Amino acid sequence: MTNRERDAQDEPFVIGRLRHLGRLTLNVFGKLGRGAFFLFWTLLGSREVLTRPGLLIVQLHSVGVLSVLLIAISGLFVGMVLALQGYTVLSDYGAEQTLGYMVAASLVRELGPVVSALLFAGRAGSALAAEIGLMKATEQLSGMEMMAVDPIKRIIAPRFFAGFLSMPLLAALFSTVGIIGGYLIGVDMLGVDEGAFWSRMQAGIDFDEDIVNGVIKSVVFGFVVTWIALFEGYDAVATAEGVSRATTRTVVHSAFAILALDFVLTALMFGDF
Amino acid sequence: MKEACGRESLVAIRDLTFFRESRMIFDGVSLDIPVGKITAIMGPSGTGKTTLLRLIGGQLRPDGGSVSVDGQIVHALRSHQLYSLRKRIGMLFQSGALLTDLDVFENVAFPLREHTRLPESLIRSLVLMKLQAVGLRGARHLMPSELSGGMARRVALARAIALDPMMIMYDEPFAGQDPISLGVLVQLIRNLNEALGLTSIIVSHDVHETASIADYIYVISQGKVVGHGTPDAIIRSDSEWVQQFFKGLPDGPVHFHYPAREYAEDLYAS
Numbered sequence: 100m101t102n103r104e105r106d107a108q109d110e111p112f113v114i115g116r117l118r119h120l121g122r123l124t125l126n127v128f129g130k131l132g133r134g135a136f137f138l139f140w141t142l143l144g145s146r147e148v149l150t151r152p153g154l155l156i157v158q159l160h161s162v163g164v165l166s167v168l169l170i171a172i173s174g175l176f177v178g179m180v181l182a183l184q185g186y187t188v189l190s191d192y193g194a195e196q197t198l199g200y201m202v203a204a205s206l207v208r209e210l211g212p213v214v215s216a217l218l219f220a221g222r223a224g225s226a227l228a229a230e231i232g233l234m235k236a237t238e239q240l241s242g243m244e245m246m247a248v249d250p251i252k253r254i255i256a257p258r259f260f261a262g263f264l265s266m267p268l269l270a271a272l273f274s275t276v277g278i279i280g281g282y283l284i285g286v287d288m289l290g291v292d293e294g295a296f297w298s299r300m301q302a303g304i305d306f307d308e309d310i311v312n313g314v315i316k317s318v319v320f321g322f323v324v325t326w327i328a329l330f331e332g333y334d335a336v337a338t339a340e341g342v343s344r345a346t347t348r349t350v351v352h353s354a355f356a357i358l359a360l361d362f363v364l365t366a367l368m369f370g371d372f
Numbered sequence: 373m374k375e376a377c378g379r380e381s382l383v384a385i386r387d388l389t390f391f392r393e394s395r396m397i398f399d400g401v402s403l404d405i406p407v408g409k410i411t412a413i414m415g416p417s418g419t420g421k422t423t424l425l426r427l428i429g430g431q432l433r434p435d436g437g438s439v440s441v442d443g444q445i446v447h448a449l450r451s452h453q454l455y456s457l458r459k460r461i462g463m464l465f466q467s468g469a470l471l472t473d474l475d476v477f478e479n480v481a482f483p484l485r486e487h488t489r490l491p492e493s494l495i496r497s498l499v500l501m502k503l504q505a506v507g508l509r510g511a512r513h514l515m516p517s518e519l520s521g522g523m524a525r526r527v528a529l530a531r532a533i534a535l536d537p538m539m540i541m542y543d544e545p546f547a548g549q550d551p552i553s554l555g556v557l558v559q560l561i562r563n564l565n566e567a568l569g570l571t572s573i574i575v576s577h578d579v580h581e582t583a584s585i586a587d588y589i590y591v592i593s594q595g596k597v598v599g600h601g602t603p604d605a606i607i608r609s610d611s612e613w614v615q616q617f618f619k620g621l622p623d624g625p626v627h628f629h630y631p632a633r634e635y636a637e638d639l640y641a642s
Binding site: 237238242245 | 429431455461463465466471483531
């Protein structure tokens with residue numbers, strides 16, 4: 100029995116709880132600190148990415164291109180559901196001609212950035228965390244350090260920028276395919292006038308208000324999800340269980356971060372205060 | 373820096389103390405690694421032998437004492453100085469630590485591509501020479517997942533010598549190897565050390581293989597150096613502990629039973 104365990108047995112319950120709370124708080128702040136330093140070193144490593152674009156291109160493929168199919172199919176279905184649901188509500192008020200506007204605004208402002216970021220966290224984020232965590236567990240990161248190669252510059256930075264750059268493009272793809280899905284259901288199936296569908300959309304969507312804000316959101320989400328995924332992998336305990344926990348935490352923390360940040364950003368962009 | 377017997381030492385460790393959280397790993401360890409020799413650091417599992425290699429490579433910082441390599445205090449170096457020192461040190465990890473997304477050829481070429489601007493034809497020749505040295509020139513197109521444990525270690529060895537280092541550190545090179553791979557590795561370590569004029573540090577608990585190639589052995593237990601000398605001197609040592617370790621006796625100063633209360637008392641306790 101260690102001294103700590105012996106002490107823990109003698110102390111009153113309240114002290115034990117307090118000790119537990121203290122340790123938890125220290126862990127949380129410790130992790131936040133490590134995360135911040137990690138981000139700092141990653142951003143400093145960006146020079147390596149600029150001088151060796153080959154590293155970035157490989158990662159753009161595995162992080163971005165390989166997510167395209169998932170994002171496109173999901174976008175299509177989300178757009179189709181939006182059109183179905185929107186049509187039933189709008190037709191009650193005789194406003195089914197604004198269906199195009201409604202589908203496009205929902206996608207560009209909210210669903211495009213948010214849903215594609217959630218999918219991105221599940222597809223690319225978990226893969227990044229597992230990859231980095233396994234590289235750590237199999238001493239590949241350590242081995243690189245001993246070969247005088249900085250893993251932050253060589254491994255982390257290219258992945259970070261790949262995620263950061265892919266996310267807005269994937270969100271744009273999601274919205275675009277979603278609008279096509281809305282068109283297929285709204286115009287081809289439900290019989291909304293094609294001209295009205297597009298012209299209302301064109302008149303209603305504002306470039307600065309809607310599109311730029313949507314892009315800002317997806318940039319922020321891309322930044323945060325990739326940061327969480329890479330940090331969780333890098334900070335993982337180097338065991339099978341540690342890597343699995345890191346992967347799970349990546350998806351859970353990313354989802355929370357995306358939804359909470361979405362609220363904050365929406366309030367800042369569209370809130371009247 | 374001169375060792376007691378007058379040979380020049382490449383690595384000098386003085387009064388090293390190191391804690392992992394509150395657990396003491398090293399408690400005043402001092403040792404010298406002579407130039408051009410194979411020095412073994414032996415001890416039971418969990419004595420921090422790998423930690424010692426990480427301290428020498430500057431991946432960990434000591435809590436007390438000093439570690440110097442080639443006259444430079446490792447933990448006082450700035451990061452670019454540390455990186456240029458590491459280019460002159462090869463390390464063979466227990467798992468091989470090959471990059472799993474690259475094939476054998478690219479793994480060996482990795483340090484060359486990262487640190488040099490050599491033309492592709494020269495990189496190819498260098499990599500093939502290093503692979504020839506470990507007998508795996510024909511395996512250059514295989515992926516790390518297609519290699520056996522012994523082959524992976526040989527590839528890692530080829531990679532470790534890619535930049536022609538002054539020193540190689542081997543972390544448990546013999547652990548979990550079949551007799552043939554074992555023989556191959558023992559011979560490779562010996563031959564490379566002589567042919568390339570290296571200095572080698574082997575961390576191991578495989579008594580016979582290590583004793584057969586080491587010039588000098590340090591035995592570490594519970595954070596201290598409990599014995600050192602040439603393999604013959606160590607095997608003849610009168611330390612009970614060293615005798616238990618080298619003969620693999622189940623009981624001795626290191627007890628078979630984990631500390632517990634009396635057996636009978638424990639059985640009758642309800």
